[in-house]
Amino acid sequence: MDRKSYAQACTVAAALDLVGDRWTLLLLRELLGGPARFGELHAGLPGIAKNLLATRLRTLEADGLVRKLGASGVTLYALTEHGAGVRPIIDQLGAWGARASRIAPVAHGRSPRALAVALQAILSRPGRALPPEPKLLELEVECDPL
Numbered sequence: 001m002d003r004k005s006y007a008q009a010c011t012v013a014a015a016l017d018l019v020g021d022r023w024t025l026l027l028l029r030e031l032l033g034g035p036a037r038f039g040e041l042h043a044g045l046p047g048i049a050k051n052l053l054a055t056r057l058r059t060l061e062a063d064g065l066v067r068k069l070g071a072s073g074v075t076l077y078a079l080t081e082h083g084a085g086v087r088p089i090i091d092q093l094g095a096w097g098a099r100a101s102r103i104a105p106v107a108h109g110r111s112p113r114a115l116a117v118a119l120q121a122i123l124s125r126p127g128r129a130l131p132p133e134p135k136l137l138e139l140e141v142e143c144d145p146l
Helices: 011-018 024-031 038-044 051-061 087-098 112-124
Strands: 066-070 074-079
Touching: 011 024, 024 038, 024 051, 024 074, 024 087, 038 051, 038 074, 051 066
Parallel strands: none
Antiparallel strands: 066 074
8 A cells, every 4th residue: 555654763653644534533532432333433534535535444443452353244443452452642642632721612513433532532531631620421422313
């Protein structure tokens, strides 16, 4: 597979060679919510072209981060054990991003998978992630059943 590389003797560059392309980390975030069909992934990533999503999935599969599962004629995409290792990185990147002074306005609906990953990250680190004062959290999610 011919693609760009930083071609540096650096572990950060090596990691970015795998996950540094646009949409890749968000695609992995979606898969942290569990196996998903192509259409579910596309719906959870508003703005990504279908051909680019297909390319990213093929690349991640070739790199051993994603695998295809077949059941009842339905193709699901799932993280491999190696791919699932990205969870703490995405959790930390999300926590760092939450402290950013510049967060883009929401142009699309929230992905239910992204919300699930964010809630899991918050609840797994209650001492450090939650504000010191109590907050009311109301969550309303509309999504199509599988």
